[in-house]
Amino acid sequence: MECKRILLGKPFVLLLVALLLVNTYFFVYQNRDEETDFFYYRDTYDAVLTQLSDLSFEEALAWCEEFEEETNQQWIEGTWDFSQESAIKRMIVQQVEEQYAHLVGYEEYLENIQKNAKKLQGVSLFADNSSFAYKNTVKTAEDFASLSGVSVTAGHDLAVTGVFADAWTEIISLIPIFLVCGLFLQERRKGLHVLVNATPMGRGKLAVKRIGILFLASAITVLVLFGSKIFLNGYLYRGLGEWGRTLQSIPMFYNVPYSMTVGKFWLWYLAVKIVGLFFAGLVLWLIQALISNISAAVGVLGVVAGVEFAFTAIPSSSFFAPLRYVNLFSYINYQPVFTRYLNLSVFGNPVSGNAIACILLPILCCILALLLVLVSKKKYPIGGKRRSFQKWERFKAKADRTFSGGGLFVKEAKKLLFYRRGILVLLILILLLTQFGIPYRDEMSSDLYQAYYQEKYAGPITEDTVKALQEELTTATESEQISALTQMLSEISRAKDGDWIVPSEPYEALFTVQQYHYTVALTALLFLSLLVSPIASQERQAETVTLLYSTSGGRRRLWLMKQALIFSATLVVWFLVYGSELLRLTDFYGNFTCLAAPLSSLARVSLYDWNISLGQTLVLLYALRLSVLWTAAQFCFALSSVCKKNSNAVILNCSILILPAALGAIGSSIGSCLSMLLPLTVIDLAPAIFPYLFLFVIFIAAAALSRCFCKIK
Amino acid sequence: MKNGANMKLQICQLCKKYGSKVALDHFSFDFECGVYGIIGANGAGKTTLMNLITDNVKRDSGQILWDGRDILDLGKKFRAVVGYMPQQSGVYGEYSAREFLRYIAELKEIPRKKAKGQIEELLNIVNLKEVAHKKLGGFSGGMKQRVLLAQALLGEPKLLILDEPTAGLDPKERLRLRNYIIELSKDRIVFLTTHIISDIESTANEILLMKNGQLIKHGAPQALIAEVCGKNLDDVYMAYLGDD
């Protein structure tokens, strides 16, 4: 029943189908070429291989080398035709050349291993036959001895190596396992837990059943996702009929000491993937079972994953090197473990990394499964009083006493950041901001010189600077130099009294009207409204409003605290979004200098001709942005206070505040009129005051509205 | 004000309508120190009365005076002396019991040090000390009820309003609560609404019987019983409210 509920249930089946589509999409995306037919690459590859199939390895290799020589000559002589077809053919011949070079040299490679071993055994340094180096050499020779005499053959290698071209499938195969673990815990949330787990026997049996289900789910996921990937690559590169080839025929596997065919390798690979995914699922499930608090569980999962990932960087000479192989990531991405021949010292004896990984994997799975059965037998739905938990409980009680203090502001902030997951919103924002680019500026060929002269003569324009610039012009030689100087002089001639020469690049980038500013503004609005949305609706959702209103500080003071909180949230978002913008911008274009210069010095890009300095302009610009964001937050607060549910508040805010802004950002003029996008970018509206007055009215109205809804029930 | 003797809550001609539905109809009464048991069927208007006293609902007409001044004028000063346990209230599922109480203490503007001691004491009284660090989301109905009760008692309110406090409590807890309320009532006004008579019988100094938003009878329990020649309050209830 449980098996049916999970594996044949809608979520799992639909997810698997969706992932299969995604997987296929990635496959097509990976192999497509914009200029040629989808099968062109494959057909050319196939044609070259067929052409060479009658030749010996050496002859084929010689042909490839000759072809490459020819094309190189064409490059030099300028007779190369630069067509996509020629480029592809060249690439393919290089690929095939690599294949044949490997085939030609493989036998010798094997012989060398044996020779080396014999030679080293003769050297006195290694003759100490208890040393690791000695044992390792002997073991290597023994391992590869079994391969002598295998016949390597030419074939469609891409059909195999194409499977390992990207790691997308590895990543998405984790998703169904996450889902299954989530479904296991679903009834805990629904309150069915008490029923299902009535007796320890029942609980144990259920856990065993679920372990089986998890294994089945892993098997299905791997077979569907990796099976399809293997099949698709085999089909595309015509390798489906070649599963009888010796695995070592493919350069990628030259270092694999096991004698097997490609078909056997696929079986082995799928088996390891299945057990590996099962292992990952067990780890996830155990974490969830031990930690009922979901955010804590996510945190622990993150730490476990981080530590495991750090283990992958352990050098192979280290005593802890086995940890590199007995590792979630070596199972998630198994191919490097398999293809790399490396012996680790386990108590002085050489053991291959692959063997360590594969032997320990089932053992670890058994241990985890056993733990899970034990945990699920022990764990009570609410408040276990078992002795083993008592210490933990006492610790939690102490932590609770310590951390539940703090003033009203701290408590409200905690509610929003931790209980309403605001911290996640901020983390995602920070992650996103690291991916942001910089605003561009209209570039000209004379820029380099202009920047140089602006830097050199930065400061108030005097007769001396004009003279000096004119002198530079007379000695200038290059045309770009001349045009830069001419332009500067012509700007100076139009300049007002008191204007400066200002290194203008960062200002230009900041003041250019462009898509970039909309994207940034939209991001700020979106994350601020996500952060602030639950601020008032959470009280309604928890149905505590009556309670709060009957306390002395539950009306005006609470409202003031929430006001302080939304202002702080605004400050944080503003600081993150625009602070990082300034960092990126100055990093690329240089610092904002000449802050005391009047705004009219930047006539070329100037916003408006107010009589203020550049420094004041910057302050004004960012202060306006802060106040527009604050208005947006105020607006979210007001909307939030009419919502009975947090999700409704988020939806309402997004549809009223974000949707028009998003439309505006992609170019709809109605969208940008109805949103705060333009006032937030400031630059578009430049001298207009009316929009800001209007926003001020909105600010007051929103504040009043949120206050009213805090009063009347 | 400190002196319990001049604590007085006067309600005069209080009316409240929801649309055309009259929830409270010219309710008048003077309350002084002691426990007042307010009995009435569901829909009699008890919760409405409590919500009016705590200014959670706007009144249509009438007055509510605390020591001679209207509570709407006193505002925050009045709410500072009120402890309210609403009939239907949620809690924050993510808070632990202790954290929730600290949050309410903060809202009640009780000095932090004083609140800390009080909270531990109250957790003992409502018998939640052992689970005080657990999330309220995992609490049973009765446990949540006790947290809400503790919350009302925070800050030693002069006016304690408990709207159906015993709903969801087991008999042992009820007894405990009853004894505690008797102890509390020495120097404060306690409202206790219920539709379960036995909760009030031994606790209340005065019983108020409500029906359709009107106060139809009041008096000391023994006097009321004597008046209808009954054996206990059940008979009183049946005599006055049991006719439909």
Ligand SMILES: Nc1ncnc2c1ncn2[C@@H]1O[C@H](COP(=O)(O)OP(=O)(O)O)[C@@H](O)[C@H]1O
């Ligand atoms: N918010 C409201 N809107 C409309 N009618 C209400 C509302 N609250 C209470 N009522 C009505 O007022 C009457 C009194 O309700 P209430 O005071 O809750 O009674 P009790 O607490 O004695 O059971 C009931 O008829 C109820 O339907």
Ligand SMILES: [Mg+2]
């Ligand atoms: Mg009621």
